[in-house]
Amino acid sequence: MDAWPTNNPPTLPGRGDTLRLYDTSTGTLVPTPAGSADSGSPARIYVCGITPYDATHIGHAATYTAFDLVQRVWRDAGHEQVRYVQNVTDVDDPLLERANKNGADWQVLALRETALFREDMTALRILPPYRYIGAVEAIPLVVELVERLLDSGAAYHVDEDIYFDVHSDSEFGAVSGLDPALQEKVFAERGGDPDRPGKRHPLDCLLWLAARPGEPSWQTSLGAGRPGWHIECAAIALKYLGSGIDVQGGGSDLAFPHHEMGAAEAQVVTGERPFAKVYAHAGMVALDGEKMSKSKGNLVFVSKLRAAGHEPTAIRLAILAHHYRADWEWFPADLEAAEQRLAKWRAAVSRPDALPADALLATLRERLADDLDTPGALAAVDGWVDAVLASGTFSGAESDSSAPGLVSRAVDALLGVAL
Template identity: 70%
Template sequence: MHAWPASEVPALPGQGRDLRIHDTATGGPVTLQPGPVARIYVCGITPYDATHMGHAATYNAFDLVQRVWLDTKRQVHYVQNVTDVDDPLLERAQRDDVDWVELAERETTLFREDMTALRMLPPRHYIGAVEAIPGIVPLVERLRDLGAAYELDEDVYFSVESDPHFGGVSHLDAEAMRLLSAERGGDPDRPGKKNPLDPVLWLAARDGEPSWDGGSLGRGRPGWHIECVAIALDHLGMGFDVQGGGSDLAFPHHEMGASHAQVLTGEFPMAKAYVHAGMVALDGEKMSKSKGNLVFVSRLRRDGVDPAAIRLALLAHHYRSDWEWTDQVLQDAVARLGRWRSAVSRPDGPPADALVEEIRDALADDLNAPASLAAVDRWAARQQERGGEDTGAPGLVSRAVDALLGVAL
């Protein structure tokens, strides 16, 4: 599966700072010091509907991570998956009376277009669950051979008790885990499981559903968590720098994935930091496909909204905060974009070297994008009020905003 085209990242004078970011697993900040190649895995979409603002906010957060690392003169090895076969996709295809493959391909294409418009840097490897199945099957077989998996009515489950570190990502108690498991794709009430929290690794073939050859596992399809583990281990290996996604993935998805990988390899941890973006609400409730309370990036674009304004609307909120999308949020972003473009279109302005460092400092401090925007606002206000004598300043500001914030002025 191919990703989307990369926008050029302008080079800036000087060098960025190492990223200090909140790690869900430790509950506090960690300073990431990757090697020459920083490694990041961000969980991708299940393509049964278009990209909404909750998706966009999450991918914007991890785009900033990439940009901070690139500014430190590192390379970035970014991997993202597409869960192109799963229950929600099959249910939507059946509801709409469309082929599930056609639905997945259509929505993945739209997602790529949205990411391109928003200037999100693409992953080096963009892998679908279906194409990962040949690598998933041996991992499930190995977990079974290790005694960490068991069969139940031909389905294969992972035993969470096989990982002594289970619970170390989300730090939730058993009852909270059980409730979230039921809410987020698990089946804690299924009779016969060794532990209600045990997640499925391989789902045996069902009538009317797609299935693949699973070798000794029989025909079926993979569970959600093992999909990401297989892709991450194949392309990044253990101990990569950041595992990212929305805060609703901390449990069960990232918790289970970490346990799968740690049992498979005997190494700990799977990732050096587990980083989670907040949720975006609409009319008082979290945006979600199941509720249908969505604001789509593609619809805003069709309505003539500049993607740079959409991106500024996302950047106006700290990535870890939960916030609500409103018309005012978008109007503020459109106005800000106009002020910035007006400022950089002038022939000169106040010196901007200090501004670049201010943006760098803010982003290195747990991706404080709102502080970065405020710094650019102050520079633009000074430029509009008093002008300036530095003919290179507007160009430097434009390049810095593009390189570090992904906003093309």
């Protein structure tokens, strides 16, 4: 599956700092990637993608902006090889349910919403993934992984369906840190089937769903059917990145069960632990006091904001005003403030000369390397901009004709904001 066009970040003088990200599994800040920039080893990150039946709301945009920053900070720190992989769950129950509700063909719906997602990612200047893989095209990878799990005894049949025995992984639960009672509650709320008869344990998750009447299926060595949810990402990540990746990313609602299950599946079949050195999770975005979600229908769509004449760069700035791990609520005033901020930044860099910006570049690098502190980074740019706009003309040692260009390149390379 094709991703979207790239926008190559400008090269900045010097080298950025090592990125430290908050790891959900340990509750600590961890340097990423594990290897140095001079080792020649690629920096590897897998980020879970959309189920394309409604794209792209601000919650999506916030998550993918966060992990876009990871790529940018890594590249600025000298990691020339960044391997970012993202999936598209282009066959799954929510997609089929929406298609049936709307009287639409599920494939047409998936293709349309994936195309819209690509347009939004391009507009928001999100760097494209190294590999962009759909669940349908990954079915051979899923089948191979399920067969390996069956051979190891970690998977078993319930009727014609196939389930993963989550406790075949001795470290199951380490990603999210949830206690067993809460695991079962969350599992039921997020697509699990804890009460299905015949399972070894309520938390065991579906690997392969045997063909159902009226639903899409594929004929494979496992029989006719389609993939379960968690196995898709495990199979894609192992194929294109291998085990022991640097970062597994996604929204905080994916920590359990999705990332927990996928990690367990990968760890059991490879024997290598941990599957990811860091599990990084973006916060949830709310609207009208409730988490923005498709089921509630309280969504703000990037495409509709763009159609209303709002510049994508301002939308991105509105997102960057919030720390990626924080839960926050969208208000129209966020976008108004971002548009005002963007206008001031552009006014400052349009000056023929300005205050020196070397210290600003250093601060930007420092703030972003500290768990992607975008509010701190924006405040640093605001400080430079306010000083420039308040000072009139510059002369002598104060003047630096190269500063406006350096600031423009820095916010483009590090924040993805085009001035």
